[in-house]
Amino acid sequence: MKVTQHIQNANGKPLFSFEILPPLKGQNIQSIFDSIDPLMEFNPPFIDVTYHREEYEFKELPSGLLQKKIVKKRPGTVGICAGVQNKYNVDAIPHILCGGFTKEDTENLLIDLDFLGIDNVVALRGDALKTETYFHPEKEGNEYATDLVLQISNLNNGIYLDEDLKNSAQTNFCIGVAGYPEKHMEAPSLDSDIHFLKQKIKNGAEYIITQMFFDNKKFFDFVDKCRASGITIPIIPGLKPIATKKQLNLIPHRFSVEMPDDLIMAVVKAKDNDAVKQIGIEWCTQQSKELVAAGIPVLHYYSMGRAENIKAIAKEVF
Template identity: 90%
Template sequence: MKVTQHIERANGKTLFSFEILPPLKGQNIQSIFDSIDPLMEFNPPFIDVTYHREEYEFKELPSGLLQKKIVKKRPGTVGICAGIQNKYEVDAIPHVLCGGFTKEDTENLLIDLDFLGIDNVVALRGDALKNEIYFKPEKEGNAYASDLVKQISNLNKGVYLDEDLQNSSCTNFCIGVAGYPEKHMEAPSMDSDLHFLKQKIKNGADYIITQMFFDNQKFFDFVEKCKKAGITVPIIPGLKPIATKKQLNLIPHRFKVDLPDDLIMEVVKAKDNDAVKQIGIEWCLQQSKALIQAGIPVLHYYSMGKAENIKAIASEIF
């Protein structure tokens, strides 16, 4: 079932969803199931599965030259989605990236997903590789998320890359895209960021999932700005409870989001990471309650494969 259909059928009730990482190469899918099992009592209608593109590693040869090697550290997104739908009978939503894919690769991936009965995808540009300053698209790939959305939307209309195909079948994907309440880190301004978000909706996106935020007012302001820009699709807030002191520096650096001073000082004063985890749970719980009170259709939690703190929050509200 499509995310938009889940929202419509909820009749105003706020739904619970979460996002998981594929395991590191060498681990099996049971590690994923172990992180999902504790959260199934809250009846998530869908679970997101991230995609991690290849990375480059360099090995020094005896000659002194460097050999570039492509490494995929977290493969398995498609297989995990199939496993989730088979085991739990809930919708699994794979992330599909521009980075690391040609347009033909993307088309073939989407055909596989369609054959598996997957109804939803999240279309993302993807991040730059660690050795890159800026994102570099594949030579024959999509450069922007809006281009990827358009390719998926074209498949939904039966338009494939090979124009000579006859009687081609239409896919029927519900397309999610990312939104940034504090703007994308590379956007020069919020207005320009909203301009490109609107382009993704124009190209066929059906809903928005936001980057994590820790101040609900920033989310509400973002929703209002989207409305003024003519964006009317559902906007799902992304939430993450802080769990370690290290994240005080890591989250703003990695994701370019602000942390409220009150939260920062509580974490700074905490005796250890167990205390930090409890602070993060309480903060995220209050965020969640306020969002539910505001009638938000879905709360989406970035679990990062750790269910304990998400379960503590969900137990209070779902």
């Protein structure tokens, strides 16, 4: 079932969803099931599965030349989606990236997902590699998420890369895209960011999931700006409870988001990470309750493979 249908069928009741990471290479799918099992009591209608693009390592050869080696540290997004749908009978939503894929790679991936009965995808540009200052698209790949959304939308209309195909089957993906309440780190302004978000919607996006935020006012202001610009599709807030002192510096740097002073000082004064984890749970619980009171249709949690703190929050909210 499509995410938009889940929202319609909820009749105003808030829905709980979360995102998982593929396990590191060498681990099996049971580690994924172990992180999902504790959260199933809250009846998530869908679970997102991230995709991690290939990284590169360089090895110096005896000749002095550098050999580039592809390192895939978190494979398995498609297989995990199939496993999750089969085991839990919920919709699994794979993230699809521009980075690391040619357009033909993307088309073949989408065909496989369609064969598996997967109804939803999230279309993302993806981050720059650690070896890159700025994102560089794959040769013959989609450069921006707007392009990727258009390719998926074309498949939904039976338009494949090979124009000579006759009587081609249409896919029926519900396309989600990312939104940034504090703007994308590379965007010159929030208004320009919303301009390109509207382009994704014009190309076929049907719902938005936001980057994490720790101040609900940032989210409400973002929604107001989107609605004022003519965006009417569902906007789902992405939430993450802070869990370690290290994240106090890592999250703002990595994701270009701000944390409220009250949260910062509470974490700074915490005696250890157990105390930080409890602070994170309490803060995110209050965020969640306020969002539910405001009539937000779905709350989406970035679990990062850890269920304990998300379960503690969900018990208080759903």
